Amino acid sequence: MSLNYKELDFQQTPLGELMLRRRRLLQLGGLEIYEVKLGEDFLMSSLFHEAESQLSSLGLGVLKRKELDVVVGGLGLGYTAVAALEDRRVTSLVVVEFLEAVIQWHQNGLVPLGRTLTQDPRCRLVHADFFALSQDVSKNFDPADPHKKHDAILLDIDHTPTRVLHQTNTRFYSEQGLRELAQHLKPGGVFALWADGFPEASFTRQLAGVFATAESHTITFENPITGGSSEGAVYVAQTTP
Template sequence: MSDLPETVERCQTPRGEMQLQCRGSHYEIISNGTFLMATYQGDSEKALVRSALERVQCPRNLLIGGLGVGFSLAEALTDRRVEHVTVVEIEPDIVRWNRDVLAPFSNHALKDPRVHLVQADFIDWMEHTKNTFDLICLDIDNGPDWTVVDKNRRLYTEQGIRHLKSLLRPQGILSVWSASLSRRFVNCLEKFFEVKLESVPHFKGQHDWIYLARKSETAE
């Protein structure tokens, strides 16, 4: 993108500063000075969901960790088999932006009656929920090896993966987005799942990565 960014809004949160920036006709979200996401590059966020949906026979109940700019949620809602989507997002400002200036980019996905939005820290929420899911899609921070919020590292440890596995139904898929390839994380996933990797090129000539992990039919 060649346009210089303009700050639309700057918000202070318990996790630091969030910024919404406008770049031409598009928007970027910045956390503590680090780029998180933008409306002009959603291919990998859509692939996070689409590639997982292709691997699940009856994906009725989905969990999405991280709302972002709404691309992953919008992709989930294009599948008629999907009956319910729980979205967990910690930042109220991101939710508000998705209901406002970002809404057209996701086709106003938050208005879909299949969507249940939970404003909470994903780690805290997953440790207390009793629900299980056919598909879990995580787009939390920038992935296993590049976390802006220190607490998010717990998601990518053996303990975090074990807990995520407990929320999956048999033959369910855990799909994880990352800005880089982490062999350490792959090795960790392979202790619990059958794992596949997908790379998605983006406009900078680099690749984002999708980790696709399947729970066995009989695993607890």
């Protein structure tokens, strides 16, 4: 195996073939990056994580509270969760991940941020279906305290609200699905969502029909592969105080 490329893990999952690989980009001076593929889809790369980090910064930034109970939907390479833990107001963080293999990467130190998450006592990684938990309003996302409400729910799973990893996820982005999600939040709680590309005005309007406030942000970041820039979207919606 070349020193410039290594397949770290390959597993069959309910969503398809999942691969974690590490590459060195010679055109960027041998920069080491980690990439995740699901089937033929590139899910994420450590080279591009600004929008995922901004998801936490923007979502938690609107809350004026001394302590925060936070849920992150989707673990991935861990950038959203680590950015949340950098906010010292966060007293508990539950990260819900559907693919058990992704949790194992972090527990086994296969990805750079794994130890940061697994060694922080505020953080717990939960193997579960975020969308199924959101639909069940009889209990919450935290298995240790199923009736607790949360200050913020940060979601980073699908590519966009209209380009999902599995067709069953589409229901979550409907008015009914969003209203169910809102019931898991404390008064004045925040739901924030990452998506690829520019924000979709239609989805911002849909959020505004469910939440007291809703806005979208365009996150622009450098793309060293193309020499230009790329975009990500962060939506932030807040319930009535």
